[in-house]
Structures are given as structure tokens and as C-alpha cells.
Amino acid sequence: MKTKTILLSAIILGGFTTPIIQQTTASAHTINTEVIQNKNETTGKHTNNQEPRAQQVKLTDKISLDKLNTSTSIVIPSTNKNINTKLDDIYINLNDSEIAKLKSTKETDFTVNDLEITTGWKGILNYSGAASTTQLRYNDKAQTLSLLSDGQKTDHITYNFISGDANIHYIFEDTKQEIYQHVQKNTWDSDGVTVDTLEDLDKDNLLNGHFDAVDIDFENLSEMENPNNPINIYFNDDPLVKTYDPDTVSPENAEFTVELKKADPSVVNLNVYLDGNIFSQKTIKNELYTEIPEDITEELPTPGTATLNRNKTLSSVSHTYFPQLGVTSMSGKAFHQLIFDLGLDEPLESGFLNKALHYYTNGKMKVNLSMAGRVQNLAIYYESKNYSDDQNDSVTTGVTISTNLGKQFVPNITGKKGETITVKVPQINGFKPDKDTVTAKVNADGTITTDDFVIYHSTNNSRSTQPPTNPAPSPTPNPDKMNGFVGTMKESVKLYQLDNDKFSALTNKALSKHTDWKFDQHVKIDNQIYYRVAVNEWVRAQDVYRYQVESGIVETKDKEITNLVSSDTKLISNRGLAAHTGWQYDRIAYLGNNQEKHYRVATDEFVHVNDVSKN
Incomplete structure (x- = not known):
């Protein structure tokens, strides 16, 4: 897949904003929207292009040749190549010269006309004769006609399916309710039946909480500029294609049912704070493809009693169906301006939620596909006149x-x-x-x-509901006391026990990847450093990284892209930090063999101390 470096930019507008991308380990949803080929048990009413004459005679009927004339149709069954799939009776209407030849030579060639069937649901199916030559032969002794196809005796005419329409039924998978039926013209081709989406048919208003008739490529989301904004999320979606066997197509199985899978709703949670405490809360939950009400308002403090603190506005977003996007958050004046300063000279202090929804739906107030399963948490903070952040609540x-x-x-x-x-x-x-x-x-x-x-x-040898710990022998040499923290990296980490100056691996437990542990001792044996994370449970220093708990803000320097590394010091090739942007960090990590100092700005993303300055 094509890669691209994503430039993560923070907007510093007098306050601090933290556009943080946190990686997740969730797996993408699989949307099994299906197309099922219908098989009717009874033959539906349909018509064809056959024109019977006044008299009909079957191959098995006795008939004298002197009674055969241009008022007689010879009735012959037809099938496609799968002889178990019957089509219609074909009327062979011989002309005068063909009848004369049959009477004189007891056989005649004739042309098999194309078969066109109009189904009960007003669709057209087209067939052409499969044989290159067809003949009728008369048996004087039995006084019956027989049919030869390419020189071989047969009792039916074989047709090839050429083209036609399909009857598509759109139903909800969860309720089995049919919401739309559509005769799709000329839909059969060598690749299969490609189903029209309801969006293409201008019927997406019928979807109401369900995914359309498409295959969604969740694993390969295309490159996005701002995952915090769903209108900038693009992905590939291909129409559903149902393969078929052309040798079996008949009016009874040219219908398809599309099962549309239910989607998780889009959720927006708003918390309004007054002096650090919840003042009001509101949740807006809307199904996919539904309209969001235009008159949504939030409950705010009485005007004049409190002021809006724009520096504290917050937004965080997570995606049920798009975990590759991680969890994004933005705070401070930059986020506030994102919502409020859309063509306005001054930010408003009311209508926050309505403004936010207009922004995230590109003004359409409709839940589009990329907002399915999207959860957004918004927070705005109001403060009374005498309120101070320093007061201890x-x-x-x-x-x-x-x-x-x-x-x-x-x-x-x-x-x-x-x-x-x-x-x-x-x-x-x-x-x-x-x-x-x-x-x-x-x-x-x-x-x-x-x-x-x-x-x-x-404290005793009795059974306990808690997991047992390993006994702690008195190792020699004595480990040094050293309190600190270690983090695991991309793989689970082996644990070791120390006994008689030797370490041996524990086989019944390990530390999970990307987890944090406190240690209280360290020891060096055979040129390997170990940290103790539990009673006689140790990890090798080379399997983890050491860090100290600290949070703050670092700012990138005058460099177009500042590189990031993972905890194993490997370069992250598709992401970088923009020049002169501020980033919140939550720990100082010492990475690599030289334990070089780094700041952690996301779950497994670190920036070197020399590449930033600390505020």
C-alpha cells in the first residue's frame, strides 16, 4: 500500500492545543453485506417472443407429412446448457420451402431464433441458440418427427444466456424488512452481477441506519489530513458483485436479495462544566444516513453569571469501524476556533453543540458513512466571576x-x-x-x-483465591534498591527468577506488550541488567525500556518534519511532527542501548530530547 508521511500540526493561538494520535489495538469491523441469488420454487408468470400457429404438434405426436403446412408449429422444449434448468417451449414455424424439403427428403434444416423472455417482474432475459446447425427428421414408420442438434439426436433445444436484467430486493439483515425493489437493466457480465447501490439510485434515504450495498475496504483507509474531522476521512468502497453460472440463468433465479448490515450509530456526548463541576450533559445519537435535527441546543449557565473559558474546550474522537485512525483529541483555543470562527468575527458562547455538528457534517447535518460508529466527546467550561483554578475542589x-x-x-x-x-x-x-x-x-x-x-x-500455606507468587530467595550478589518504571514494547516480555546467582526463565507467565510496570531493585549478572517487577520476578533491561513519570509540553524546532520513533527506536516512517508545534508528553523514556532520553507524545511514539525544546 502506498505510504505517505502525515504531518501532525498543532495550532497555537494564545492557548495550548494537543492534537494527540493514540494508537489502538482494536481490529476493524467486518461488514458482511451479502448478495443472495434467489431460487423461486414455483415458476412465475412470464411471456416470450414465441408466436405459435393455429396447430401445434410435439416431437412425440404422430403426424402425416401431408398434413404438415404453414399453419402448424412444431413444439420443442428448451433449456440452457444446464439441462435441469428448463426454459420455454419453442415454436418451430417452417416455411413452404422447408416443408417441401422435409416431405421430399424426410429432413430439413431450420434456424433457431433468439429467445427473449419477459419475466413476471418486467425484466428481459436474452438467449441465443447454442447449436451451429439444427435439423428436423421424419420417420415414415413411426410417423414422428425427431430433432438433431449438430448431428446429434436430442429432445430439446439448447440456449446460451446472453444478457438481461436482474430483480434486486434490498432488505435489512437484522429485521428482514424489504425496503426497496429495483429492476436493474443489463446487469449480467462475465465478472458477475454488479448490484446498484441505493446511493447511486438516489435512495440512500431508505438506508436508515444500515450500510449500503458495498464492500468496504476497512484495512486500507486512504490517506487523511485530519482524522478529527470525518469529512476528511476517505476509503475505498466497491459495489457488491455476485458471481453466477450463466448455464443456469432462468426467470426463476434472475432475482437477488441484498442484505444490508446494521451500523453502529454516531454518538456525540457534550459535557458542560461550571467551576470545574458538571453543569449539564447531553447525548446526541443518530443512525447512519439519518438527518441530525437542526434545533439541537445545550443547557448553559445563565448569561452574565459565568464566562466561557476557551482554553479548556476539549474534543476526543474514537471510531468503531476505523480503529486504524486511533483516538484523536484536540483542546484549547485551536479547537474552539475550529468550531466557532467559521466566518464569524467573534466566537459565540451559545449554540456550541449545533456549531460543532455543522462542522463535523460539513454543514449537511446528516450522518454519512464515515461517521458510522463514531463517538465524539465534547467539553466546554464556564467559570463564575470569582472562580480560580487554584481553588481546591x-x-x-x-x-x-x-x-x-x-x-x-x-x-x-x-x-x-x-x-x-x-x-x-x-x-x-x-x-x-x-x-x-x-x-x-x-x-x-x-x-x-x-x-x-x-x-x-x-503469610501461610493455605489455599487462596489469589494467584500464588514465587518464593523470594536471598540472591547473591544482593540487588541494589532502585525504584522506577519500565515499559514493554511490541512483544510480550519473558520473566526470570533468580536462584543461586543464576537467572532462569519462568514458563507460566510473561508481561504483555505495551504495558507499564514498577520495579524496586536491579542487579547485574553476567553483564546483563535485570529489574525486579514482583517477588522474584525479573525482566532483562534489553527487553524493556526504563522511564520516569512526568508530563508537560515540548515544542518542535525550526525543522519541516521532526521524526518519531517507536519504543524499540525504529523510525516511524509515515508520521512526523510539524515545525514549531507544541505536544503534550506523559513520560520521559530512556530508549535503545545507550538509553537516550525521549519524550512520549503518543502510546508508542517518542521524540528525541534534542529535537524539541521543553516549555
């Missing part, structure tokens, strides 16, 4: 603590934003933690988090 929420026995959850912890608090470590029957409390940070977004890692030691 109280927060009550749960805290998750990482331990060697898995994550432990502590509910109902209260603290004030910006403070560091103490949280009691949960007690687990049969185990004793290596510390009674951990320190936690009360964050501005209302969460409480801790970076501390707790190790539980078994």
Missing part, C-alpha cells in the same frame, strides 16, 4: 493500585484537586502487603491515581 472517587496480585480497587476516596493524599492498601486474606499505604494524586479532571506498586507476600 473536593473529589470522591475510586483508586486503582497496581500489585503483584493484579490491580486492586479502593472505592470512595476523597481529596482536593491538586493535593497528594494517602490511601490505605487493601488487605487480602493470606497475604501481607509490603506497605500499608500508598500516595495518590488528586487530578484536575476529577480522578485520583497512584504510581506506587504494592507487593503482597504470602
